[in-house]
Amino acid sequence: MNASTVTPIGAPVRRKEDKRFITGKGRYTDDLSRPGQAHAYFLRSPYAHARIRTIDTAAAAEMPGVVGVLTGRDLAQDGLGGLICGWMINSKDGSPMRAGAHPALAVDTVRYVGDHVAVVIAETLNLAKDAAAALAVEYEVLPAVPDLAVAQAQGAAQIHEAAPNNTVFEWELGDRAAVEAAFAQAAHVTEIDIVNNRLAPNPMEPRAAIGEYDAGDEAYTLWTTSQNPHVARLVLSAFVGLAPENKLRVIAPDVGGGFGSKIFIYAEETVCAWAAKKVGRPVKWTCERGEAFLCDAHGRDHVTKGRLALDAQGKILGFQVKTIANMGAYLSTFASCVPTYLYATLLSGQYAIPAIYCEVDAVYTNTAPVDAYRGAGRPEATFLVERIVDKAARELGIDPAEMRRRNFITAFPHQTPVIMCYDAGDYAASLDKALEMADYAGFPARRAEAERRGKLRGIGLSNYIEACGIAPSAAVGSLGAGVGLWESAEVRVNPTGNVEVLTGSHSHGQGHETTFAQLVSARLGIPIDQVTVIHGDTDKVQFGMGTYGSRSGAVGMSAIVKALDKVEAKAKKIAAHILEASEGDIEFKDGRFSVAGTDRGLAFAEVALNAYVAHKFPTSEIEPGLKEGAFYDPTNFTFPAGCHVCELEVDPETGTTEIVNWIAVDDFGTVINPMIVEGQVHGGIAQGVGQALMERVAYDGEGQLVTGSYMDYQMPRAEDFPAFKVGMTETRCPSNPLGMKGCGEAGAIAAPPAVINALADALGTQDISMPATPAKVWAIAQARVTRQAAE
Amino acid sequence: MYAFDYRRPSALDEVVSLLGGLEEPKLLAGGQTLLPTLKQRLAQPGTLVDLAGIPGLADIAAEGGGVRIGAMATHARVATSDVVRAAIPALAELAAVIGDPAVRNRGTIGGSVANNDPTADYPAACLALGAMIVTTARRIPADEFFAGLFETALGEDEVIVAIEFPRPELAAYRKFRNPASRYAMAGVFVARTGEGVRVAVTGAGQSGVFRWGAAEAALTDDFTAAALESVPLDASDLMSDLHGGADYRAQLVKVMAKRAVEAAAR
Structure with a gap:
């Protein structure tokens, strides 16, 4: 092989998997059918809070085509446990979080609209729906508490007996006394109130599951839309008690997006697997979009008060935060870590802040569970930090860019007051490049020109930082995580020299089949199409932790690098025997093992063949074969950071906001495939702008979901955006072998404050909540006209 | 979706007699509202009577300075019709911004007007242009046709045949x-x-x-x-x-x- 057939790191090579996807050859869970499969339909609670007096299944069971009707009592009778939350958070007083039970099917109480009451399994979905209409459920409707702001109030209805005042925990991080001292000497204090709006994740592919039970092997198989099939198997086995791990195979085939919502172990998937044995048939369920709005874990939903202490020059002295985080009606799989360790640990932003203190109350409400959604805690932190810094700049009359510059962290490593130790970065470099790309200096002229057209133009910055590459196992263990967050890989070299990579990461849109193959191609000097990436099947792949938190590059690929190191080391031993040279004299370069200083050498494929033929080396010293596995546990988080600039125009007549320019300058460390990375940035910005301008899950006072379809829940569309201008700066991550940081969530983290800061600039007020819909913006613009008229 | 019967008559008088004789019939005129409604089990018609098989029902013709648009003309056809663009360009422009391309290629003017969704586009054109709604039974001026949310002057067995739009200045x-x-x-x-x-x-x-x-x-x-x-x-x-x-x-x-x-x- 010569180097020209190799795909090097940094090449914007097209995605290998796209041919399959865009020609309709992808195989998603709903594309699969099992012989004899029946279809599940879940009867869901129409009430936000109710006691179930009786469920009469007799009439439904007699309906045509019905295979089974199962309730929470059947689950309990079979000894299955409830769904779990895998991260223990302790309150300030040291007491453990107060979690209520979370049965997969309700036993005596339903706690949100969409909560699972019963499952009907029938020959077709239509027949299952017909039968579900014949289920007689007698409810005693209870007062509901859908509103986060009053959930802890005296007299509010209690959702779980285990959690008095609907409070799961009252947690804190940081040094309260130091922050109070900082405020005591502050020349200026900036305060902000923020509602971080609740979002629905909306992956293009809804969730789906097929459960199957093989009575001969006494083993289950679950095909499901999972970002982490091994974790799903572990939870279903060790906590739900469905089956021993070795009797449960979880397969996540092609998965069409997750954004976090497919990390979690949900009721429907659990029930499909369990019911397969119960009814003796494979059981299939595919979520309808309306069900996804009701039951997929939502994201965000914080109410926050922030206070920033500053000196007269705009240097930040201290930061105090109080947040109430909505958990919904049950604690989802990782719900508790999102508003705590994934949130408060990022409150230092890109700034040297001497003292930070944050309190977080997590509360139950009669709404769908809330868990990680693209960014998970870090968008909430970034929104707060970047909004309050911007507001402070305007209050002090300092240019927002200059304000940021005065407070940047410039020396690394930097220990923040909130656990994180930033390892590398150059925040001024991102800011400078972004301001130049945005022609920041030319903005006043553009604003004046827009004003002549009757438009209000604004520009906004967002200097975000996030913690990715989660995470060092011992560190997260000390913070309450129930699992380690390493990753695994196995590199199997075949006798003919091509390669399979088995990764514990899971691709559901990220392009791992390309990026990971690119890494192997570059390292082994073989063409990228000779590398196949295998993931998502617990029977094929060794235990892995899956994909979320922008970890697949920094952690997943580091595991592959470790395995490749071992492959190369063993191949060198074999080459040394064949070439009759000492192992230390063997060099490996451009896919060729050669004896240093000679023209003698072997191609990678020749060594691979010899490894399996095993004629030419002593198998007492070197085992035949060429296959190596590795587990990689990171030593630190990684810290992607950057600067986004949003420039927009408001039509004061209609309140419409048009984004006219978007600059993204990101430092992701080493970039393997810039095309894929740019795609991640684009998608993230779109979702972030969705949060800022469009998206909001709304419940009414009775806890009914108001935004239950795309008729009322606004998603971002291509026409809502200009062409993004994406730039990069690079500081390598020092803690992993490739120097990678992670790129999957950056856009969604950076974008919301950039938009709202730009709107604040355009409208001349800081009082703008998300989503800044046209109606809301129009009202603000009207008030501005009235104000100006009064002046 | 609940089960239903499906008929595809080839003449209007056949449609009218089906409407009179069937249990819970429902006209299918493109289905861009009806099919999602059925999929969500929000309607349970006994029989869908599809108007797509009737010859000439989608014709567009110049008439008396204005245009006559057959009830089954899709939004896409109205948007791109030379006849409409010449006589009433605003009407073609309206049709071009209804829904999305999929909706415009299946949805019809008759279906939209008969449904009278309070957020639909065509009713505004009918009313502002003083259109005449031509049915199997009579001619109804637009001013007398739209009767509130999803309500029209159409009788049980009455089918829209065409809509006549006079040409404005x-x-x-x-x-x-x-x-x-x-x-x-x-x-x-x-x-x-x-x-x-x-x-x-x-x-x-x-x-x-x-x-x-x-x-x-x-x-x-x-x-x-x-x-x-x-x-x-x-x-x-x-x-x-x-x-x-x-x-x-x-x-x-x-x-x-x-x-x-x-x-x-x-």
Whole structure:
């Protein structure tokens, strides 16, 4: 092989998997059918809070085509446990979080609209729906508490007996006394109130599951839309008690997006697997979009008060935060870590802040569970930090860019007051490049020109930082995580020299089949199409932790690098025997093992063949074969950071906001495939702008979901955006072998404050909540006209 | 979706007799509203009577200076019809911004008008242009046709055959889309004829499409956007929901009306 057939790191090579996807050859869970499969339909609670007096299944069971009707009592009778939350958070007083039970099917109480009451399994979905209409459920409707702001109030209805005042925990991080001292000497204090709006994740592919039970092997198989099939198997086995791990195979085939919502172990998937044995048939369920709005874990939903202490020059002295985080009606799989360790640990932003203190109350409400959604805690932190810094700049009359510059962290490593130790970065470099790309200096002229057209133009910055590459196992263990967050890989070299990579990461849109193959191609000097990436099947792949938190590059690929190191080391031993040279004299370069200083050498494929033929080396010293596995546990988080600039125009007549320019300058460390990375940035910005301008899950006072379809829940569309201008700066991550940081969530983290800061600039007020819909913006613009008229 | 029977007659009299004889029949005229409704089990018709097999029902022809558009003409055909574009370009432009390409290629003018969704576009054109709704039984002026939310003057066994639009001197349609659904949140069709100006508003009214009398009077005197500046619109008759209050819709109606006048006068 010569180097020209190799795909090097940094090449914007097209995605290998796209041919399959865009020609309709992808195989998603709903594309699969099992012989004899029946279809599940879940009867869901129409009430936000109710006691179930009786469920009469007799009439439904007699309906045509019905295979089974199962309730929470059947689950309990079979000894299955409830769904779990895998991260223990302790309150300030040291007491453990107060979690209520979370049965997969309700036993005596339903706690949100969409909560699972019963499952009907029938020959077709239509027949299952017909039968579900014949289920007689007698409810005693209870007062509901859908509103986060009053959930802890005296007299509010209690959702779980285990959690008095609907409070799961009252947690804190940081040094309260130091922050109070900082405020005591502050020349200026900036305060902000923020509602971080609740979002629905909306992956293009809804969730789906097929459960199957093989009575001969006494083993289950679950095909499901999972970002982490091994974790799903572990939870279903060790906590739900469905089956021993070795009797449960979880397969996540092609998965069409997750954004976090497919990390979690949900009721429907659990029930499909369990019911397969119960009814003796494979059981299939595919979520309808309306069900996804009701039951997929939502994201965000914080109410926050922030206070920033500053000196007269705009240097930040201290930061105090109080947040109430909505958990919904049950604690989802990782719900508790999102508003705590994934949130408060990022409150230092890109700034040297001497003292930070944050309190977080997590509360139950009669709404769908809330868990990680693209960014998970870090968008909430970034929104707060970047909004309050911007507001402070305007209050002090300092240019927002200059304000940021005065407070940047410039020396690394930097220990923040909130656990994180930033390892590398150059925040001024991102800011400078972004301001130049945005022609920041030319903005006043553009604003004046827009004003002549009757438009209000604004520009906004967002200097975000996030913690990715989660995470060092011992560190997260000390913070309450129930699992380690390493990753695994196995590199199997075949006798003919091509390669399979088995990764514990899971691709559901990220392009791992390309990026990971690119890494192997570059390292082994073989063409990228000779590398196949295998993931998502617990029977094929060794235990892995899956994909979320922008970890697949920094952690997943580091595991592959470790395995490749071992492959190369063993191949060198074999080459040394064949070439009759000492192992230390063997060099490996451009896919060729050669004896240093000679023209003698072997191609990678020749060594691979010899490894399996095993004629030419002593198998007492070197085992035949060429296959190596590795587990990689990171030593630190990684810290992607950057600067986004949003420039927009408001039509004061209609309140419409048009984004006219978007600059993204990101430092992701080493970039393997810039095309894929740019795609991640684009998608993230779109979702972030969705949060800022469009998206909001709304419940009414009775806890009914108001935004239950795309008729009322606004998603971002291509026409809502200009062409993004994406730039990069690079500081390598020092803690992993490739120097990678992670790129999957950056856009969604950076974008919301950039938009709202730009709107604040355009409208001349800081009082703008998300989503800044046209109606809301129009009202603000009207008030501005009235104000100006009064002046 | 519940089970239903399906018929595809080849003549209008057959349709009428099916409507009279079947249990719970429902006309299928493109199905862009009906099929999603069926999929969500929000309707349970006994038989769908598909109008797609009737010859000539999608024809578009110039007639008396205006145009006659067959009930089964899709939005895409109206949008691209040379006949419509020559006679009433504003109507073709309206058809071109209904829904999305999939909707425009399946949805029909007859289906839209018969459904009378309060956020649909065509009712505004019918009302502002003074269209005539031609049915299997009679000719119904648009002013007498639209009867509130999803209600029309159509009888049980009556089928829309065509819609006749007279040609205006000037006309234009402007709409503000609901940010989520992209249906009209305020759609205003303005048309000037020898008899005066008509202004029809869709998307905003609590009772569906309506004529804005005060604006018509003002524009008949002075066909300029400025003439609308101080024209009142009673917000208490307008819808209020998650996407905006009645006062916001009143503002949108006024802005869209002004923009329509500017476009028509251009």
